[in-house]
Amino acid sequence: MVLTGPWHRGRVVDPAEFERQQVEAAVTALSGLRAFGFATVIDLSPYGDAGRDAHGHNVRLLKxxxxxxxxxxxxxxxxxxxxxxxxxxxxxxxxxxxxxxxDDAHTGIAETGIRAGIIGEQPTSENIITDHDERGLRAAARAAAATGLALATHTTHGTMALEQIDIIASEGTDLTRVVIGHMDNHTELDYLRRVLDTGVSIGFDSIGKQFWDARTPYRIPPSNGETNKRSLFRSDETRADWLTTLIGEGYRDQIVLSHDLVGAQVALNPETHGQHGYTYIGAVFSELLQQRGATPADLDALLHSNPARLLQAATRP
Incomplete structure (x- = not known):
């Protein structure tokens, strides 16, 4: 048999075998979640990145x-x-x-019959919204308005969030159905307040990503919040401090939590994702919140009722 397809562990493997290994690895990575009460995972991989192929055919593996x-x-x-x-x-x-x-929402992605349940994550770049970024963001906003699905965005290190909101609002999208992503990586808590005051939800969705780039020595002591990606550091202690502050200020129902984690990134943070993988929020981070006064009702809102509300399709206008 002639082997073709991805290079894997020093040899070329058959594409079907590679896909089988992908499925097995994903199932193993997710295996601990149910023990912490989690029942649902959201895959926001865009076309051509984070494991999704250029046309979305491998979405069928999610089933x-x-x-x-x-x-x-x-x-x-x-x-x-x-x-x-x-x-x-x-x-x-x-x-x-x-x-x-x-069409992905109504009919299915790449003729797989697997329909999108959310629009996103739709990105913008660091400190700029390029023409390419704006084109995609406007399309995503229009699709969210047309389908009634929530819209999740990607900010690069929390930048350009307010500009994203301006574009989305100009397309007539209900801002209460929008999640602005990666806001836990911004350097100013007051900026998060300004974003929340527009009515959107925000993602504290890089939890466990304390170090961001394997090219940077793991033990280097960078400044908290440094926005050069090669040395970006965001302490989960700071994330927990900010979260409980925002909860106390009445923003609890506008925040959702996640890891923004793909398997290749586990090695970047051996003490968080490396030890706990996708269970890190349930196993560790929720305890950091409770130590700071977060209640069971707070955790239920962040991890259950808020995402459940967003994932329930709204009635289209």
Whole structure:
């Protein structure tokens, strides 16, 4: 048999074997979640990045992962930044992207029959919204308004959040159905307040990502919140401090939690994701919140009722 496909552990493996290994690895990675009360995982991988192929054909593997793990798996639909985008995305108009996202929600992604349950994560770049970024974000906002699905965005280190909101609002999207992502990586708590005051929800969704780049020595003591990605450091202690502060100020029902974790990133944070993987929030971070006064009702809101509300499709206008 001639082996073709991905290079894996020093040898070329058959694509079907590679996919089987992917499914097995994902099921293993998710296996501890149910013990902490989690029942649902959201995959926000965009076309051509974070494991999703250029046209979304391998979304079909999510069904096998759901069956193997016993978890609900909800998938999103989105494009990513220009440097990561397949050619069809680079050539698509706003209307074509909008139609693609709507079709993914109504009919299914890449003829798999697996329909998107959320729009996103739709990105912008660090300290700038490029023409490519804006085209994708407008399409995602229009698709969210048309389908009634929530819209999740990706900010780069928490930047350009208010500008994202301006664009999304200009497309007539209900801001209470929007999650602005990665806001736990911004350097100013007051900026998060300004974002929340627009009515959107925010993601504290990089929990466990304290160090960000394998090219940086793990033990280097960078400044907390440094926004050069090669040395970005965001303490989970700081995340917990900020979260409990925002809860005390009445923002609890506008915050959701996640790891923003793909398997290749586990080694970057051996003391968080490396030890606990996807269970880190349940095993460790929730305890940090409780130590700071978060109640069971607070945790239920952050981890259950808030995401459940967002995942329930709204009635289309």
């Amino acid at each position: 096998e992962i759901a069956q193997g793990s016993g978890l609900n798996v909800i998938t999103g639909t989105a494009t990513y930044r220009k440097e990561f985008s397949p050619q069809w995305v680079l050539e698509a108009s706003i209307d074509e992207l909008t139609d693609r996202f709507i």
